[in-house]
Amino acid sequence: MSDFVDAFWSHFVTVVALGGILACALLLWLTARFRGPSSADNTTGHVWDEDLREMNNPMPRWWMGLFVLTIVFGIGYLVAFPGLGSYRGTLAWSTQGEYEKAVEKANAELAPVYAAYTAQPVEKLATDVSAMAVGERLFLNNCAQCHGSDARGSKGFPNLTDGDWLHGGTPEKIHETIALGRIGAMPPMAEAVGSAEDVKNLANYVLSLSDSPHDSVRAGLGKSKFTTCAACHGIGGVGNPAVGAPNLADKIWLHGYGQEAIIAMINGGKTNQMPAQQGRLTEAQIHVLTAYVWGLSNNKTATAAGQ
Ligand code: HEC
Numbered sequence: 001m002s003d004f005v006d007a008f009w010s011h012f013v014t015v016v017a018l019g020g021i022l023a024c025a026l027l028l029w030l031t032a033r034f035r036g037p038s039s040a041d042n043t044t045g046h047v048w049d050e051d052l053r054e055m056n057n058p059m060p061r062w063w064m065g066l067f068v069l070t071i072v073f074g075i076g077y078l079v080a081f082p083g084l085g086s087y088r089g090t091l092a093w094s095t096q097g098e099y100e101k102a103v104e105k106a107n108a109e110l111a112p113v114y115a116a117y118t119a120q121p122v123e124k125l126a127t128d129v130s131a132m133a134v135g136e137r138l139f140l141n142n143c144a145q146c147h148g149s150d151a152r153g154s155k156g157f158p159n160l161t162d163g164d165w166l167h168g169g170t171p172e173k174i175h176e177t178i179a180l181g182r183i184g185a186m187p188p189m190a191e192a193v194g195s196a197e198d199v200k201n202l203a204n205y206v207l208s209l210s211d212s213p214h215d216s217v218r219a220g221l222g223k224s225k226f227t228t229c230a231a232c233h234g235i236g237g238v239g240n241p242a243v244g245a246p247n248l249a250d251k252i253w254l255h256g257y258g259q260e261a262i263i264a265m266i267n268g269g270k271t272n273q274m275p276a277q278q279g280r281l282t283e284a285q286i287h288v289l290t291a292y293v294w295g296l297s298n299n300k301t302a303t304a305a306g307q
């Protein structure tokens with residue numbers, strides 16, 4: 001209730017809530033005070049079905065008492081809990097607070113389990129079936145939306161099971177990737193390469209690196225242009241994990257396969273981001289995820305658990 005974008009709604013809710021209670025109290029007071037016209041025999045004068053008459057008795061005391069109690073409770077509730085617009089209530093209760101408490105409690109309960117996991121190196125943890133079951137759940141909840149539930153990725157989102165790494169596949173590098181995130185940035189290169197023909201020739205040379213179908217005449221013409229690319233992609237296009245430049249000499253393509261996809265990369269470049277998980281996940285969770293991801297391409301037990 002504290003996130004209204006406009007103070008108007010806060011006031012609106014406050015007026016409606018307090019106005020409702022006030023109206024109830026007023027109704028109670030008025031009905032108790034004014035008994036309405038009544039005749040000598042204490043009836044209102046209304047008659048139905050020939051002889052059914054309405055008595056003009058006061059409301060029962062117990063009923064009035066309950067009504068008053070309800071009003072008092074309503075006011076007490078609105079003082080203690082958030083109910084009046086942006087007012088937080090004296091108890092400072094909030095659903096966000098409840099959620100945080102629940103997370104804290106769960107983390108405290110899980111701490112001994114995770115302590116046993118963090119004590120183990122990644123390579124060993126990746127063979128621990130129960131740890132990998134935890135890893136799989138963490139992955140499904142936090143990573144699968146981008147990398148796929150089978151971790152095989154899709155266009156723009158790397159496959160984490162194939163042993164081909166943009167930023168390095170050692171436990172240390174994987175941990176660093178997950179904790180701190182990564183930005184893979186390739187600038188538009190068309191200007192450095194030359195004309196559209198030069199770009200096409202170079203694209204064919206890139207295809208030739210992985211022995212993919214290509215025009216060998218064009219590849220021969222494009223070869224010399226690759227020096228500008230080698231600064232990042234390495235000589236022979238084998239990739240460079242230090243700058244996240246992919247290996248262009250294998251048949252694994254992050255941004256699409258074929259002449260058109262490569263021309264689009266050279267002309268447009270690409271900035272791709274893996275979001276940092278530090279702060280979102282605990283250090284222990286990142287450790288388990290590191291083992292899970294490392295295990296996907298390095299360890300049979302983990303792969304079996306992951307699929
Ligand atoms: C919002 C999408 C998104 C989410 C969520 C995400 N990733 Fe990524 N991840 C990416 C992208 C995009 C890249 C590629 C970055 C690049 O191109 O340099 C990447 C790269 C990686 C890499 C490096 C791969 C390599 O080849 O070096 C690892 C490891 C990784 N992610 C693991 C994870 C884990 C574990 C999680 C869950 C905690 C996760 N990612 C969540 C988008 C995401």
Ligand code: HEC
Nearest residue numbers: 184185186189229232244245246253254255256262265272
């Ligand atoms: C400044 C460093 C840098 C330079 C220079 C550079 N690249 Fe890249 N390139 C990258 C990075 C980083 C990526 C990965 C982007 C990502 O993380 O998604 C990439 C991706 C690519 C891809 C996509 C690979 C795939 O798997 O889909 C191709 C193709 C490519 N580059 C070709 C080239 C060519 C050809 C040149 C030379 C004209 C070149 N690059 C120059 C850094 C560079």
